[in-house]
Amino acid sequence: MVPGTRRASAATRLGVGVELLYAIDRPLEGGEAIDRSGRMTVDMAEATLEEFARLSEERSRLAQAQGRLILDQAASWVRAAGVETVRERLVFGGLVDNLRDHEVDARLIVVGKRGEAENQAAAHLGSNLERVVRASHHPVLIVPPEQRPLRRFVVAYDGGPSSTKVIDILTQEPLLLDAECHLLMVSAADAEHRSRLAAATARLRDAGYSVNEVLTPGQADKVILATVRDTDADLLVMGAYGHARIRTLIIGSTTTALLRASMVPVLVVR
Amino acid sequence: MVFSQSRAEWFGNSRGDLLSGLVVALALIPEAIAFSIIAGVDPKVGLYASFSIAVIIAFTGGRPGMISAATGAMALLMVSLVKEHGLQYLFATTIVTGVLQVIAGVLKLGRVMRFVSRSVMTGFVNALAILIFLAQLPELRDVSWQTYPMVAAGLAIIYLFPRVTKAIPSPLVCIVVLTIVSVALGLDLRTVKDMGELPSSLPMFLIPNIPFNLETLGIILPYAVPLAVVGLLESLLTASIVDDLTDTKSDKSRECAGQGIANIATGFLGGMAGCAMIGQSVINVKSGGRGRLSALVAGTVLIVLVVGLGDAVGRIPMPALVAVMIMVSIGTFSWASIKNLRTHPLSSSIAMLATVIVVVATHNLALGVLLGVLLSGIFFAWKISQIFQVQSTISDDGRVRTYQVHGQVFFASADAFGDAFDLQEALDRVVIDVRHAHFWDISAIAALDKVVLKFRREGATVELIGMNDASATIVDRLAIHDKVDGLDLVPGH
Numbered sequence: 001m002v003p004g005t006r007r008a009s010a011a012t013r014l015g016v017g018v019e020l021l022y023a024i025d026r027p028l029e030g031g032e033a034i035d036r037s038g039r040m041t042v043d044m045a046e047a048t049l050e051e052f053a054r055l056s057e058e059r060s061r062l063a064q065a066q067g068r069l070i071l072d073q074a075a076s077w078v079r080a081a082g083v084e085t086v087r088e089r090l091v092f093g094g095l096v097d098n099l100r101d102h103e104v105d106a107r108l109i110v111v112g113k114r115g116e117a118e119n120q121a122a123a124h125l126g127s128n129l130e131r132v133v134r135a136s137h138h139p140v141l142i143v144p145p146e147q148r149p150l151r152r153f154v155v156a157y158d159g160g161p162s163s164t165k166v167i168d169i170l171t172q173e174p175l176l177l178d179a180e181c182h183l184l185m186v187s188a189a190d191a192e193h194r195s196r197l198a199a200a201t202a203r204l205r206d207a208g209y210s211v212n213e214v215l216t217p218g219q220a221d222k223v224i225l226a227t228v229r230d231t232d233a234d235l236l237v238m239g240a241y242g243h244a245r246i247r248t249l250i251i252g253s254t255t256t257a258l259l260r261a262s263m264v265p266v267l268v269v270r
Numbered sequence: 271m272v273f274s275q276s277r278a279e280w281f282g283n284s285r286g287d288l289l290s291g292l293v294v295a296l297a298l299i300p301e302a303i304a305f306s307i308i309a310g311v312d313p314k315v316g317l318y319a320s321f322s323i324a325v326i327i328a329f330t331g332g333r334p335g336m337i338s339a340a341t342g343a344m345a346l347l348m349v350s351l352v353k354e355h356g357l358q359y360l361f362a363t364t365i366v367t368g369v370l371q372v373i374a375g376v377l378k379l380g381r382v383m384r385f386v387s388r389s390v391m392t393g394f395v396n397a398l399a400i401l402i403f404l405a406q407l408p409e410l411r412d413v414s415w416q417t418y419p420m421v422a423a424g425l426a427i428i429y430l431f432p433r434v435t436k437a438i439p440s441p442l443v444c445i446v447v448l449t450i451v452s453v454a455l456g457l458d459l460r461t462v463k464d465m466g467e468l469p470s471s472l473p474m475f476l477i478p479n480i481p482f483n484l485e486t487l488g489i490i491l492p493y494a495v496p497l498a499v500v501g502l503l504e505s506l507l508t509a510s511i512v513d514d515l516t517d518t519k520s521d522k523s524r525e526c527a528g529q530g531i532a533n534i535a536t537g538f539l540g541g542m543a544g545c546a547m548i549g550q551s552v553i554n555v556k557s558g559g560r561g562r563l564s565a566l567v568a569g570t571v572l573i574v575l576v577v578g579l580g581d582a583v584g585r586i587p588m589p590a591l592v593a594v595m596i597m598v599s600i601g602t603f604s605w606a607s608i609k610n611l612r613t614h615p616l617s618s619s620i621a622m623l624a625t626v627i628v629v630v631a632t633h634n635l636a637l638g639v640l641l642g643v644l645l646s647g648i649f650f651a652w653k654i655s656q657i658f659q660v661q662s663t664i665s666d667d668g669r670v671r672t673y674q675v676h677g678q679v680f681f682a683s684a685d686a687f688g689d690a691f692d693l694q695e696a697l698d699r700v701v702i703d704v705r706h707a708h709f710w711d712i713s714a715i716a717a718l719d720k721v722v723l724k725f726r727r728e729g730a731t732v733e734l735i736g737m738n739d740a741s742a743t744i745v746d747r748l749a750i751h752d753k754v755d756g757l758d759l760v761p762g763h
Contacts, residue, residue, distance in 0.1 A: 034286075034557060035556045036438065037435075038294070038297040038439025039439070039440050042603075042605050043605055048515060048556050052515060
């Protein structure tokens with residue numbers, strides 16, 4: 001589900017183990033079982049249940065075997081990249097619901113930008129991605145299929161609660177410490193914004209980062225993408241979904257727009 | 271999450287839901303008409319109810335993929351209300367039923383359902399099947415001879431047509447064919463039109479035309495309470511069946527409240543109270559329905575068809591409906607339960623049969639379930655009281671006897687507990703080891719008190735050991751032997 005080496009490099013930096021989670025989203029009972037005769041049969045509930053069980057048994061077994069294979073392959077990649085503790089976890093149900101149950105003791109969640117059907121619509125996000133980001137309480141790293149070493153990263157900072165959380169996480173976790181940080185704030189260059197940005201810069205520098213301050217006015221998603229491109233950054237770090245869901249529904253979300261457009265990995269902090 | 275989850279609940283299976291909703295709508299029409307006739311109201315009342323309940327519960331229910339509408343179980347409970355007080359009182363009762371169900375949902379009373387055992391549930395569906403069948407008999411009495419071959423032909427179509435194709439509902443084929451035959455041949459048969467008014471428009475909001483006073487409430491409540499109970503019972507039973515079939519979970523409290531809301535609205539729209547339908551829900555799942563959309567489609571298609579085809583619906587001959595209802599009763603009855611009578615424990619068979627007998631005798635599903643629950647409880651208490659044993663050992667010098675009590679001590683086993691001690695024996699000291707026992711109620715405590723006091727009167731010192739915490743709590747609260755000058759006599763406690 002995830003390019004193993006990327007995951008592994010994050011893990012070695014954090015000094016933690018990796019848990020590989022593969023969720024078998026159970027499909028509906030097969031088409032061949034469908035009976036539209038509308039007839040009530042003798043002991044229909046039991047009979048129907050047995051029929052369904054018979055039909056889904058074989059399918060579940062195959063799905064499990066497939067899931068195991070995928071996990072084993074991923075685990076061998078992760079191990080090859082130098083991570084010692086690798087746990088495999090095969091579960092039934094939606095990825096998002098399972099993630100919520102499994103993420104309790106996780107420090108970072110890594111997902112691929114797009115799944116199996118990635119080539120179908122290049123600008124679309126994977127079906128799980130946005131839901132994972134919304135559901136997770138931990139930082140989520142979204143990786144595109146292409147790999148690149150991490151030298152520089154851009155932090156999109158707006159002074160709001162979720163981007164303050166970004167700074168908190170960066171100061172707590174050693175993940176990005178040896179990369180060069182560009183702290184970007186998209187807003188008018190007034191005194192208040194300047195002082196907020198300076199405060200965040202100070203916190204990061206205290207934590208040992210080498211920080212480059214950038215304050216640019218403009219439309220958030222465009223400026224952020226341009227900065228990533230201009231600085232040749234390898235990673236974008238940002239807070240996620242700072243606005244109410246209803247506002248997001250109507251005018252769209254900067255987070256989703258960035259996730260979609262970014263060509264580099266994105267680390268999203270909620 | 272809530273949003274995306276409900277989006278999946280609505281549109282996660284759109285194609286399957288649309289088709290299955292269509293199948294269910296077609297299956298619902300004859301049932302809604304037949305249940306109206308059982309309740310003694312115009313077909314319009316059941317059809318409006320089925321429309322509004324199915325559509326509203328699609329939004330408010332807690333079990334996507336389940337079909338709710340006007341049902342036989344509910345119709346059977348309102349017969350005498352309609353006969354004695356009329357339609358307006360039925361609407362008001364429907365509203366009150368809904369209010370009670372919303373309260374049950376808010377208080378999470380769905381959990382009380384666990385006291386309704388499987389045997390009682392089986393008895394419930396069997397009784398329901400029998401009552402639906404019995405309700406068809408009046409349609410077969412004092413009718414023209416053509417009725418009988420028509421019913422037989424209808425049943426033949428319903429059961430044999432699926433061998434030709436399972437793509438279209440066979441009950442619908444039965445109705446269409448019999449209607450065409452009866453109209454073409456001009457047969458002397460009663461039709462749906464003869465049974466009362468059919469809907470000619472969408473339902474309209476109305477406030478029941480009844481006096482709003484305590485007297486009215488006194489009439490309504492005795493009907494609304496069993497309606498609410500039976501409605502929730504059948505809905506929660508159906509929900510767990512759908513849970514099993516689809517291997518997913520449902521929100522039972524939301525289902526209770528959702529059904530209440532649907533019933534309240536239905537009362538104001540001139541419909542009768544309803545609940546989830548076991549048969550239709552299984553048909554829905556079997557036809558590929560999983561999401562909320564299926565119930566919405568079923569309700570909408572139903573009303574569109576009935577209003578649009580009003581004239582044709584009126585011409586449906588009663589024998590066609592009778593055939594469909596016979597199929598419904600055969601499908602609802604748990605035939606396996608007859609076979610199981612031989613293999614299941616006698617106590618569960620008795621609970622099941624008692625439920626059936628009481629329901630068939632009283633035509634009140636709530637009473638039967640109540641009796642079944644009581645019987646199950648008594649049988650359970652009796653069984654648990656068997657898990658009780660007292661062993662004893664005497665010391666070498668014959669002065670100290672240690673009793674070891676195992677199992678559950680409560681009202682049903684208290685006598686056995688009292689009898690287990692030998693009071694004739696003269697002892698210095700008696701040790702009662704209750705490490706493996708549990709004292710549940712005041713009967714158990716009274717029995718323990720009696721034993722301790724009797725030994726003391728015989729001059730023995732009594733020592734109680736190993737009261738576990740739960741037992742100790744109830745002993746501390748209720749027992750007298752260690753409070754009234756008994757402390758020095760029960761060391762170690």
